[in-house]
Amino acid sequence: MRTLLSAAALVSLACAAPALAQTQSVSDATGDFLSGYTGPQLADLDVTSFSVSYDATAKLFTLGTTFAGAITPGTAGFYVYGVNTGAGAIRPFASLGQGNVIFDQAIVVQKNGTGSVGGTALDPSWVAIAGNILTVKVPLSLLPSTGFKPGQYGFNLWPRAGAGNAAISDFAPENATLSASAAVPEPATWGMLMVGAGLAGGTLRYRRRRARPALAVG
Known part of the structure; x- marks a missing residue:
């Protein structure tokens, strides 16, 4: 009975625990500027990795x-x-061989660290630049769902040197979008894992008690 109660307590704790952050990332080759790109081949327009995390x-x-x-x-x-x-709703890059890059909202970030979502400016503290690393934080409230859960949102990054498709230097990921969904256990799954650990521990203790030799009575 104590083992079952412990398992139930573990489930309760797991369900009460905060949701786990989800992260996905993709690498991108160095120097892979698009063949039709006509802008300057600057190193800070050449993506080498891109990640999406959702808390x-x-x-x-x-x-x-x-x-x-x-x-x-x-x-x-x-x-x-x-x-x-x-x-x-927006699929403008088929002519570049990037027909699977689809979106319905856009986040624009300048090299000076300013950014916006649609007509809403990002808080300056949400954009950080450190050498060749750009980190952008965006609240869910600025990206309201049009059907997907947040972990299903698809993201793609394209640096550009100006207007028009010929000004796009790179895509990450290539011809796809990256979602925040990661292969991590959901809270309910964690609960089942913890229950299993609790039951296994209880079974082991029970077996040890049965295997213990009886004390002699004088």
């Missing part, structure tokens, strides 16, 4: 990007993160 407790997305070189304010270019929140 369900804080309701906050974190977008992390590394580039082939340090981000240099004052040089050409800026960064666009397309977000598919469910509608996936």
